[in-house]
Amino acid sequence: MYPRPIPETAKGARFTYGAFVWVILLLWLAPLFAIFLTSARTAEDIAAGNLWGIPTEIGLVDNYIGVFQLTPMTSYYWNSILMTVPSVILVLALSTLAGFVLSKYRFPGNMLLFGIFIGGNFLPAQIMMIPVRNLMVNLGVYDTVWALVIFHVAFQTGFATLFMRNFIAALPRELFEAARAEGCSPMQILVHVVFPLVRPALAALAILTFTFIWNDYFWAVVLTISDSVKPVTAGLASLRGQYYSAWNLLSAATVIVAIPPVVLFFFMQRHFVSGLTMGAVKG
Known part of the structure; x- marks a missing residue:
């Protein structure tokens, strides 16, 4: 193999x-x-x-x-932060809760629900473009940062739930039985048993999710029009002129856009590696 x-x-x-x-x-x-x-x-x-x-x-x-002086890059950067940080936090919270329930509790439709969570990851993004756009228009959030937050939370939670479910399922069953014997509620088990043990997994998932959302270009173009709400990826495309492009400024902006994911990875590299290899070796 x-x-x-x-x-x-x-x-x-x-x-x-x-x-x-x-x-x-x-x-x-x-x-x-x-x-x-x-x-x-x-x-x-x-x-x-x-x-x-x-x-x-x-x-x-x-x-x-x-x-920063000749382009709206400051506004684009701020929009990306407003979009990415809340999205990552919500994805981590929802996927941990869903992964905990799907891995440690058995109920009718458990696997069907799990399949629905991960099924969206196999759909090409292009076939969802018109329905998602119409949904955001009906919700009244089209061409706002909230449209991107809602979509990324909904779309990334599926992969993140698969990620967290597998990690939580690998935790020793005896820990949960001992916590229940001590009278802990499911929420207390989640906070005092699960969270401390899956921190490396959460760190790895945070880096992956941050990178996916920060670097997204397709949905940034589909769900935003105004320069005032565009994130950095869509903002970079708008820096190209019709007749002339300042390639030196565009290249400098590209390097600046790439800095946050790279810095985050190196800052959390130890947790990222341990999170990806967690549970890979037994004994």
């Missing part, structure tokens, strides 16, 4: 594998390097066609300051 490790004696195979990894890594990093390099160029340098060479003049500071 898993690939066998390459023996130390197979020098040629180990060299080929290492070279292949470096080639793939360079191909993956090349666009990122190009974006960062473009964010350090001046508009004149780009107009001259110097896209991959050493910048003739460094405009790094001016470009990154100009993103």
